[in-house]
Amino acid sequence: MSLESIKKCYATPSAGMHPSHTLPMKLRAIAEAGFPLAEISFPELQEYAKQKAENVGGTFAAINDNGEGDVDKAVDAAKEIKGLTDELGIKIIVMHPFTGIEGEKDPEKRAAAFARAKTWFKVLKALGCQTMQLGSNKNEGISDSFETMANDLRELADLAAQENPPIRIAYEMWAWGTYVNTWRHTWEICRLVDRDNFFLCLDTFQICAQGYADPTRPDGISTEAKDFNASLEALSSTIPPSKILYLQISDASHVNPSELVKEAKDQGMRPLYMWSNKYRPLPYAKKWNVYLPVNDVVEAVLKTGWRGPWSYEVFFEQDMAKDDPGVPQRWTREAAECHEKILEEMRRRGLK
Numbered sequence: 001m002s003l004e005s006i007k008k009c010y011a012t013p014s015a016g017m018h019p020s021h022t023l024p025m026k027l028r029a030i031a032e033a034g035f036p037l038a039e040i041s042f043p044e045l046q047e048y049a050k051q052k053a054e055n056v057g058g059t060f061a062a063i064n065d066n067g068e069g070d071v072d073k074a075v076d077a078a079k080e081i082k083g084l085t086d087e088l089g090i091k092i093i094v095m096h097p098f099t100g101i102e103g104e105k106d107p108e109k110r111a112a113a114f115a116r117a118k119t120w121f122k123v124l125k126a127l128g129c130q131t132m133q134l135g136s137n138k139n140e141g142i143s144d145s146f147e148t149m150a151n152d153l154r155e156l157a158d159l160a161a162q163e164n165p166p167i168r169i170a171y172e173m174w175a176w177g178t179y180v181n182t183w184r185h186t187w188e189i190c191r192l193v194d195r196d197n198f199f200l201c202l203d204t205f206q207i208c209a210q211g212y213a214d215p216t217r218p219d220g221i222s223t224e225a226k227d228f229n230a231s232l233e234a235l236s237s238t239i240p241p242s243k244i245l246y247l248q249i250s251d252a253s254h255v256n257p258s259e260l261v262k263e264a265k266d267q268g269m270r271p272l273y274m275w276s277n278k279y280r281p282l283p284y285a286k287k288w289n290v291y292l293p294v295n296d297v298v299e300a301v302l303k304t305g306w307r308g309p310w311s312y313e314v315f316f317e318q319d320m321a322k323d324d325p326g327v328p329q330r331w332t333r334e335a336a337e338c339h340e341k342i343l344e345e346m347r348r349r350g351l352k
Contacts, residue, residue, distance in 0.1 A: 001307035002352050008339045009037035009093060009246065010332055011313035012044050017320050018327065023048040024084055026328045031088040033332035038085070039094050039133075039311050045123065049077035065100070066112040067119035074119075078126035085128075093246070093309060094170060094201075095124055096133035101156060102149035102189075103142035103179070110152070117156060121163050131168045131245065132160065133201055136177035136186065138273070144179045150192035157195040170201040170245045175209035176272040182210050183231075187239050199245035202301055203313070205252055205280055207235075208292040213252065215275045216261055220254045220291060228293070232300035241306035248313040249298065249342070250280040251290035281316040282331075282338045288316065295345050302351050310339065 010033070012026045023044050030038050042063075050060040053073060063069035085092055098120060101113040120132055134153075143149065153171070160167035173186040180186060183202065190200055209215075211231050214222040222228075252275065264274040281288040283295070298310075312335040320327055 003302075003307070003343055003346055005307050006343070007037055007309045008035055008336065009039060009309045009311035010035045010335055011039035011096075011248070011311055012041060013313070013315050013320065018323050020323055020325065021320075021328050022051065023081065025325070026332075027081070027084060027088060027090065029328035029332040031090050032329065033336045035332065035336065036090055037093045037309055037311075038090050039096060039313065040081070040092050040127065040129070041096055042098070042120070042123070045077060045081065045095070045127075046074060048081065049074050052077055052080075063116070063119055065116060067116035071119055071122060074123055075126045078123045082126060082128045092127050092129040094131040094133050094311075095120070095127060095129055097135045097172075098132055099135040099174070100137055100139055101134070102137050102152040103145070104137070104139070104152070105141060105143055109139075114156070114159070117159065121160065121167055124167060125163065130165055131170055133170045133172060135172050135174045136180035138174060138177050138270075140178065142178055146179075146185075146189055146192060149180070150189050153189065153193045153198065154195060157193060157198040161195070161197050166197055168197045168199060168245065170199050172201040172203055172248075173206050173210070174273075175206050175276070176270040183207055183235055183239070187243075190243055199243055200239065201245055201248060202239075202297075203248040203250075204283075204292065204294045204297040205248070205250045205276065207297050208252070208294070209272055209276070213292060215252070215255055215279075216257045216271050218257060220257075229296070232296060236300045236303035239304055241304045244301065244304065244306045244308060246309040246311055247298070247301055247306075248311045249283065249294060249338075250312065250314045251283040251285065251288075251292050251294050253279040253281060253316075254289045254291050255279055277315055278317040280314050281319075282312065282314055282334055284338055284341055285334075288318075295342060295349075298342055299346060299349055299351065302346060310342075312338065
């Protein structure tokens with residue numbers, strides 16, 4: 001496997017996008033930019049199902065935390081999207097973001113999360129997609145035991161494996177996760193889960209946000225940044241390439257920390273979560289004040305020996321929220337250009 005074997009993928013973001021940028025519009029832009037693969041967000045699919053219902057004078061009840069709602073309409077929407085992607089010659093490789101299942105102490109919340117997962121499985125099947133991305137639990141009051149979390153996720157993986165075709169779980173650290181918020185945490189849990197259909201999704205933004213950056217500080221740099229290179233070296237020698245399913249790539253903007261903290265507080269969000277939702281443009285976008293060591297993270301992941309899909313998952317409200325039909329085409333085109341720049345940088349660093 002070589003760098004040339006890496007397939008580029010683009011995510012269809014819902015956060016920060018203008019309502020006029022519909023899911024079909026984004027998928028067409030992805031295909032036009034030469035991406036053979038795409039990620040799709042569950043909120044994006046639900047929004048499409050809602051638009052379909054409203055176009056014929058109907059309504060759509062969004063699927064809630066219990067997995068209840070207009071499931072049949074969501075499945076029908078997924079089937080339509082599957083038809084569109086077949087027509088465009090692209091494949092949906094993952095649907096995201098599922099969260100809130102591992103470590104839940106409340107039996108009702110735990111049961112609700114598993115019921116919601118089963119609903120997702122139905123939608124995944126309709127999409128022709130075999131991977132569900134799972135973000136680390138950000139809820140309060142959950143267990144801090146990795147053994148307990150692994151038991152929950154093993155149960156989820158076993159349920160997913162029973163589907164026809166089997167479904168894979170891609171576990172991602174969220175930097176704002178309650179107890180699981182570093183790559184080491186997700187790898188430890190993945191090791192404990194020990195299931196053939198349970199993998200990791202690594203993310204340049206998430207890794208940097210809990211080791212290099214701190215948007216609440218004036219310089220945007222964490223007090224632990226001095227240890228970041230050592231952490232990346234450990235990643236390269238610790239995670240087996242067979243357990244990495246795909247790599248998500250984005251950068252982040254250096255923002256005014258006091259404004260970010262205030263905005264996050266006003267919306268009841270953690271600052272890292274707010275930063276992730278609104279300030280994650282593509283690497284090399286100097287006009288957006290990017291500053292994360294994205295290439296260093298990519299290099300560390302490649303040094304494991306892994307050669308799999310790269311996904312460009314970007315959220316940048318300042319530009320994406322514009323009522324401009326050219327936004328999806330511009331971002332997908334620039335992502336394709338970014339991909340070539342990163343590949344060239346990896347070759348310059350001696351990777352093959």
